[in-house]
Each structure stands twice: as C-alpha cells, then as structure tokens.
Amino acid sequence: MDSWRRPSVPDLPGRGPEPMISDPLSGELTVAAAGPAATMYACGITPYDATHIGHAATFVAWDLLVRAWRDAGHEVRYVQNVTDVDDPLLERATRDGEDWRELADREIALFRGDMEALRVIPPDSYVGAVEALPVIERLTERLARHGALYELDGDVYQARSADPSFGTVSGFDLATMTALFAERGGDPGRAGKKDPLDPLVWLAARPGEPSWPSAFGRGRPGWHVECSAIATEYLGDTFDVQAGGNDLTFPHHEMSASHARVAFGGPSGPAGPIFARRYVYAGMVRLGGEKMSKSLGNLVFVSRLLAAGTDPMVIRLAILAHHYRADWDWTDEGLTAARDRLARWRSALVAASAGDGSAQDVLGAVRERLADDLDAPGALAAVDRWADAVLADPGSAGGAALARDTVDALLGVAL
Numbered sequence: 001m002d003s004w005r006r007p008s009v010p011d012l013p014g015r016g017p018e019p020m021i022s023d024p025l026s027g028e029l030t031v032a033a034a035g036p037a038a039t040m041y042a043c044g045i046t047p048y049d050a051t052h053i054g055h056a057a058t059f060v061a062w063d064l065l066v067r068a069w070r071d072a073g074h075e076v077r078y079v080q081n082v083t084d085v086d087d088p089l090l091e092r093a094t095r096d097g098e099d100w101r102e103l104a105d106r107e108i109a110l111f112r113g114d115m116e117a118l119r120v121i122p123p124d125s126y127v128g129a130v131e132a133l134p135v136i137e138r139l140t141e142r143l144a145r146h147g148a149l150y151e152l153d154g155d156v157y158q159a160r161s162a163d164p165s166f167g168t169v170s171g172f173d174l175a176t177m178t179a180l181f182a183e184r185g186g187d188p189g190r191a192g193k194k195d196p197l198d199p200l201v202w203l204a205a206r207p208g209e210p211s212w213p214s215a216f217g218r219g220r221p222g223w224h225v226e227c228s229a230i231a232t233e234y235l236g237d238t239f240d241v242q243a244g245g246n247d248l249t250f251p252h253h254e255m256s257a258s259h260a261r262v263a264f265g266g267p268s269g270p271a272g273p274i275f276a277r278r279y280v281y282a283g284m285v286r287l288g289g290e291k292m293s294k295s296l297g298n299l300v301f302v303s304r305l306l307a308a309g310t311d312p313m314v315i316r317l318a319i320l321a322h323h324y325r326a327d328w329d330w331t332d333e334g335l336t337a338a339r340d341r342l343a344r345w346r347s348a349l350v351a352a353s354a355g356d357g358s359a360q361d362v363l364g365a366v367r368e369r370l371a372d373d374l375d376a377p378g379a380l381a382a383v384d385r386w387a388d389a390v391l392a393d394p395g396s397a398g399g400a401a402l403a404r405d406t407v408d409a410l411l412g413v414a415l
C-alpha cells in the first residue's frame with residue numbers, strides 16, 4: 001500500500017560513525033548493520049486507535065536508526081507492515097458497528113498523516129496483511145512441506161517442536177512464555193493443541209468475519225506468520241534488524257522468527273542465522289503510570305495534539321527527550337519543556353546566522369551520541385549546549401546553516 005511523503009533530508013559534510021545498538025539479551029553494543037546495505041523490518045500498526053504517542057515514539061526511534069544509517073553511508077532498505085486484519089481490529093469494528101475495512105483505511109490514513117507531520121522517513125515497502133495474503137500462503141506452504149503444521153477443527157497451527165531454537169529470541173523460560181502468551185492474545189489453554197505455545201498460522205473462516213480462499217481452506221492468517229512472510233519476502237531470509245515495542249518480545253517476535261526458521265531452515269537453508277540478526281525494542285510510553293494502550297483506552301493521539309495547534313516538532317522533541325529503550329510517562333510538563341527547547345533552538349539559530357563561527361562540534365557530538373545506541377537525550381543535550389553558547393555570546397556565534405542541517409538530517413527536527 002502507499003506509505004507517506006518522504007521529508008527532505010539535508011546532506012551533511014563527511015560521514016557519521018557506524019551506528020551501534022544494544023543487544024536486548026546481552027546488553028552489549030553491537031554494530032546494527034555490518035554490510036553496505038542496512039535492512040530493517042519494523043512491526044507496524046494494527047489500524048484502530050492510531051496514532052497514539054506510544055506508536056509515534058516507537059516509529060520515531062526507528063527513524064533515528066534510518067537517519068544514522070544513511071549518515072554513515074549505508075543504503076537503507078526499510079519494510080513495515082500494517083496488520084489490517086486481526087482479532088482486535090475486527091472486535092473494534094463489531095463493537096462500533098463499522099465496516100472493518102473502512103475502520104482500517106481511516107486509521108491508516110490518520111497514521112500516514114501523523115508520520116508525515118512528525119517527519120518520519122517512510123519505509124521503502126509498506127505492506128498490509130491483506131495485500132500480502134499470497135506471500136503469507138507461500139510461507140505457510142513451506143511450513144507444511146517441512147511437516148511443521150497440524151490442524152485443529154479447521155484451524156492450522158505450527159508445532160513448536162519443529163523448531164529446536166524456539167525461545168532464543170526472547171530468552172524467556174517456559175512459565176514466562178506461557179503467561180505472556182495468554183496475556184497477549186495467544187491461546188495456550190485451547191484443548192487439542194499439541195503444545196500450549198504452538199502458534200496459530202491460519203484461522204478457518206468464522207461466520208460474519210472476513211475470509212479468503214487458500215490452500216488451507218477459507219480463512220485468514222495468524223498474526224505472527226504475517227510478519228515472517230512480509231519480512232522475508234521483501235528483505236530475504238536474513239536481515240539486520242527487527243524492530244518493535246517491548247510488548248512484542250514475546251510472543252510476536254519469538255513466533256515470527258520461529259516460523260521463518262522452520263520455513264527457510266533445514267539442509268537447504270542459509271548457513272548463518274535466519275530472520276533478524278538482531279532485535280531492537282522500544283520502551284512503553286505510559287499515561288498516568290499505565291502503558292498507553294488501545295485496550296485500556298488511556299491514549300493521547302498525535303492527530304488531536306496537531307488539531308489543537310501543537311507544533312509537530314514539539315511532539316517530536318518531547319519524544320526524543322527519552323531514550324528509546326526506556327519506559328516513560330507522557331506528561332504536560334514534557335510537552336512544555338519540548339516547546340521551550342524548540343523556541344530556544346530557533347532563537348539560537350537566528351542569533352547564530354549573524355556570526356561566522358562553526359557548528360562542526362555540534363554535528364560531531366550529535367553523530368557520536370546517535371551512534372551510541374540512538375542516545376537521543378544525549379544528542380539533544382549537545383544541541384542545547386550549542387544553543388546556550390550562541391545565546392550567551394551572539395557576537396561570536398555562527399554555523400547556523402550547519403546546526404540547522406544537523407538537527408534536521410539526524411534528529412528529524414525542522415527548525
């Protein structure tokens with residue numbers, strides 16, 4: 001499907017350092033992409049109640065990685081999905097007496113507009129589950145050829161026993177996996193499953209629900225296989241980074257990786273790892289101490305803030321004030337602080353345009369902070385130091401164009 005309009009990204013002199021990200025299991029810094037091409041799959045929205053600040057923070061985080069990769073000289077290939085058919089979307093449509101497709105299309109349109117306002121660089125491929133049905137069917141057929149599937153009342157499951165590496169993405173023990181699976185839309189208690197953790201791959205048609213024909217009967221795809229199929233179709237069996245909020249560690253990323261390992265592994269599979277080489281997880285944005293979530297309904301919407309006249313760059317700065325891995329609370333104070341910061345940076349830019357000093361230091365510092373596990377708060381502090389120095393001594397200031405381009409190209413903030 002169409003993504004959204006690409007923001008302009010100014011060219012910066014020289015090249016940034018190689019971006020490193022923290023490995024969620026070991027906590028060690030690792031090079032995010034070792035080859036000339038940098039490839040990323042980010043789990044996209046389920047299009048109802050979009051775009052809340054939690055979504056925005058997650059996609060702004062991956063935008064920083066895309067920007068840092070480009071600045072380091074990589075050719076970036078970025079893919080994002082839209083889960084445009086799944087239980088929670090259908091449940092919402094039923095609750096509100098709305099056509100599910102209309103609900104999805106409206107929320108996708110809102111999301112696109114919000115991403116554009118926040119100057120998030122769009123994915124190269126933006127792919128909906130429904131349009132990817134043939135791709136999902138092909139991956140499911142591969143699972144069948146590997147003898148990994150079984151049927152339960154017309155629904156199709158993958159036996160996790162087909163994947164000896166199941167559990168290695170999250171590193172969780174069995175009890176934690178089972179608890180999280182139950183909590184996050186899984187069905188560990190369903191009678192007849194060979195193992196409580198077996199993931200659903202294809203759900204047989206239910207009355208009143210949308211369904212499509214397939215080699216496995218009429219129905220619709222499970223959630224995890226959607227991301228396995230789209231990621232591998234567009235990026236190959238192995239790619240650099242899979243990105244998502246930390247609520248996706250288990251079951252979603254574990255099970256997506258498992259499907260791909262079984263489908264593409266075996267004697268004819270690649271020698272190295274299958275699916276993502278590494279995973280990145282964004283912290284959860286909370287409101288009033290609770291995770292901002294569609295199911296709880298404690299949401300702050302980007303579109304409402306924009307409609308109320310909030311500068312989108314203020315929203316972006318309020319997000320960037322937090323490290324992507326941390327959980328944090330959205331507050332009015334945070335928004336006010338971002339407004340003050342933006343105003344200060346804009347004043348500094350005006351003051352700096354008079355002098356002939358340099359902003360090389362701020363470019364170097366922002367590059368260095370971003371390459372260190374996308375340390376956005378550290379990068380903002382570097383720009384603050386530059387702005388403070390300029391405002392303290394406008395006579396010696398300068399480098400306005402480079403400072404503006406640094407903040408625009410690397411942080412996505414247009415001054």
Ligand code: 5CA
Pocket residue numbers: 043044045046047053054055057058081082083227243244245246247248282283284285286291292293
């Ligand atoms: N469609 C699936 C992924 S394939 C999904 O999780 N959709 S979502 O709409 O629920 O979330 C979209 C992205 O936003 C995911 O990466 C999710 O982890 C992230 N996200 C959801 N809520 C929050 C939150 N409160 N804070 C930070 N990120 C969040």
Ligand code: ZN
Pocket residue numbers: 042043044081227252
């Ligand atoms: Zn996903």
